[in-house]
Amino acid sequence: MTTEANAPDERKKRLKKTVFATGLGGVAGFVVAFTFMQVVDAGSLGELGTSREIAALVSLVYLLTAGAVGFGVMAPNKGAAFLNVEDAEELEEQKSMLGLASVAFGASGLALFLLALSAPVGPVPVEVAGIGFALCMALATWLSFKSYRQQDELMKSIGQEAAATGYYLVLLFGGGWAVLTHFGLAPAASALDWLSLFWAMMLLASFIVTARKGMMTMR
Structure with a gap:
């Protein structure tokens, strides 16, 4: 238990960890996104276009997050x-649950990444992208259920709240976009735009819920 005597040291330790984690995540995200855009600009992946580039960047956030958790496990x-x-002991205790969740998260990101790079514009053949997407989503779904069964009540509650929040975010942003398109005030979203929106809003919902629960504060 933290006493009044060591409280300042504890706060300082948490602040240093927060700064380190935020900085590490920011640098890693920048490097990954910058490298990907350099590859795109070089034409190595074909003329992807804005929708595919956005989808790929969203998927890279998933892959980077999954990689970070997987490394931690x-x-x-x-x-x-x-x-x-x-x-480290807490990570050891949650190794199975976090391991399953990280692979599921990564598989979800890879699924969207395959769509972003699929033919006829991208370098991945349609058959490969389609089969890969189906397998990745099947794996993500299966592992998510396995991970869910190992979660405590708090984690399950957060997951359910994140899912509900994600639904309302999609309704707000996706529905708003659809209304503007209906009135001729915005271009129609492509199928890939909608998928990117689903992936991005679920990610945003997770951050919103964990922040609202006070779980963004480093321990």
């Missing part, structure tokens, strides 16, 4: 330095 001592856990 595989190397708890190092993962505890930037993940929001008390210590």
Whole structure:
């Protein structure tokens, strides 16, 4: 238990961890996005266009997040330095649940990434992208259910609230876009735009719910 005597040291430790984790995430995200856009600008992936580039960038957030959690699970001592856990022991205790969740999250990101790079514009053949998408989503769904069964009541509640919040965000932004399109005030969204919206809003919903629950504060 934190006493009044060591409270300042504890706050300082949490602040340092927050700064480190935020900085690490920001740098990693910038490097990944910058590298991807450099590859796109070089024409190595074909003329993707805005919709595909946005879809790919959203998917990379999923893959980067999954990679960070997966690394933390595989190397708890190092993962505890930037993940929001008390210590490496907590990561060890949640290894199975977090491992399943990270792979499921990564599979979801990979599914969208395959669509973003699919033919006829991208380099991935339609058959490969379609089969890959189906397999990735099946894997993500299966592992998500397995991870869900290992979660405590708090985590289950957060997941359910995030799903509900994601629904309302999609209704707000997607529905608003549809209304503007109906009135001729905005271009119609493509099928891939809608998929990117679903993926992005669920990610945003997760951040909103965890922040509202006070779980964004580093421990």
